[in-house]
Amino acid sequence: MIEEKEQKKAKRFAIETIGCRLNQYESEKMATQLTVLGLDRVDYNQEADLYLINTCTVTGRADASCRNSIFRATKRENGAVVVVVGCYVDSEPEKITQLNGVNLVVGNSGKDNIAKILNNKFPFLFKNKPVLAESQFVFDFYQHSRAWVKISDGCNQNCAYCIIPHVRGKLINRPASEIVDEINLLSKNGYHEVVLTGVHIGQYSWDGIKSIAELVPYILDNSNVSRLRLSSIEPQEVNPDLIEIIKKGGHRICRHLHIPLQSGSDRVLRKMHRPYSSKNYLDNLHLIKDKIDGIVVGADIIVGFPGESDSDFEESVRVAKSGLIDYLHVFSYSDRPGTESSKMPDKVSPKIIKERSKTLREISDITYKKALAKEVTQTVYAVAESKANQNKKQYWGITDNYLKILLPENLGGGREILKINVIAAKDKYLIGSI
Structure with a gap:
């Protein structure tokens, strides 16, 4: 009787997500497939029959986080299946395949079919056969009170330091009607905030919808979602039309934009293949702040790009102190395999990178504190x-x-x-x- 009960008991799975909001969405999409097929989800630190690690490879630190998560799963020695998926797999598949205890690696292209892939490889995990699981919309975000919806994947920009076009491919946008249908399902399930995410959301277009500035009102007109938030968007794509849409959106569009800067030095921006100058960037932020009361703007800055001089770094400090950026995400430069910058000379020493990063984080603490102070009594x-x-x-x-x-x-x-x-x-x- 005990053996019979054990056989009927649903298998348990856990997912660890490293990296961006897009990865978070894709983890939930995979979880939806597995849940539909009868598996029960548990926390990553609990005992499970299947561990999925959804990886990131945007920096060397991200790679290290992925390896740590893989090790945590493989060291359990409980006979669980360990599957590694995502960007790190596409970047270095052979290295991950050779890690002790890893049973299967799956690249980004396999995420939408993860149920079929796992059922074919490990049929003992499943009660049901996958039929329509791979076409399911995401309806729940495990232990999250906000939801993310993927509107696109891939990127055509090819910045000198970035491995994302290699591991995710060219830009592919998702049908607008499909985006709305998924948002309506999430709204029906009690989610009041939905974040639009993708690698390069500012390049969105589909049929008659030609831009992100047209997609946002289309979603608001055709859904009951309480409010939308935009994830990271490139500086050159925050145009007057989008700013006006956010301004008119009232409580239904979040007063928040995360606009990557990467460097305040025009010389470094050109080496990075970033299509704007620091003046363009600041002019745009002036317009945003003038038009939208209470908006908070965040930025990414990469510290230690090859050849970054003291004067280049001081330009980044100047922009960070402009009073137009409310917080910073500071990244230490690390070579990514196959990228143009990995082959560039004049690498900056780790010691200098650490010192410069500390300076920018201190500036970020000050600017964020000022943003907080403005909200008192509001x-x-x-x-x-x-x-x-x-x-x-x-x-x-x-x-x-x-x-x-x-x-x-x-x-x-x-x-x-x-x-x-x-x-x-x-x-x-x-x-x-x-």
Whole structure:
């Protein structure tokens, strides 16, 4: 009887996601397929019959995080199947295949068919045969109160340092009607904020919809979603039309843009093949800040690109201190296999990269603190994200303009948008009241 019950018991799977919001979406898409086929999902630190590691390879640090996650799964020695998928696989498949305990590697092109691939390779995991699982929309984001929807994949920009076009291929946009259908399903399942994600969302076009500035109102007109957020978008694609759409969107479009800078030096930007100057970038930010009250703007900066001089770095510092950028994501440059910059001379020493990164992070702390201070006495609209205090039942939330807020006690834990009064600002977060 015990053996019979064990055979009927559903197999358990866990997914670890490293990297971007696009990866997060694709993990949930794979989870949807596996759930439809009768598998139960558990946390990655729990015992499971199948571990999926959805990898990233955008930096050397991302590679290291992937290897660590793989090791955590393989060291369990519980007979579980370990499958590694995604960008790191497409970058270095042989290296990952040779890792002890890895049973299968699957590139990005196999993610949409993961159920069929796993059923063919490991049929003992499944109760049901995959039929339509690969065409399922994502309807749930495990332990998340906000949802992401993929609108495109791939990139045609070919920046000198970037491996993404190699591991994800050319730009492919998703049909607008399909995007809306998935958003409506998520909205029906209680998600009030949806983030539009992709590698290069500013290049979106499909049939009569010619740009991201046309896609956003199309979604709002054809869905019940409470609010949309745009993920990272390139500087040259934040144009007056998009700015006007965000301004007119009111509470249904988040007052937040993450616009990668990568360097404040025009010389370095040209070497990177970035199609704008620092002046173009700052002029655009001036327009955004003038047009949209309360908008928060974030930026990426790469520190230590080959040949980056002291004066080049000072240009990045100048832009970071412009008062137009509210926070920074600072990345230490690392060679990516096969990229143009990996073959460039004049590599910057790790010591200098570390010092420069510290300088920019200190600037980011100051600018973010100023952004927080502006919100005191304001009313904000936030979604709860994670527990802040187990004993007091407090949650951290995220405002529409992407500021961290400590929610009042006994408020949060769901997916709804909460109306909160800001009563104070600390160094790294707001304090809310009702």
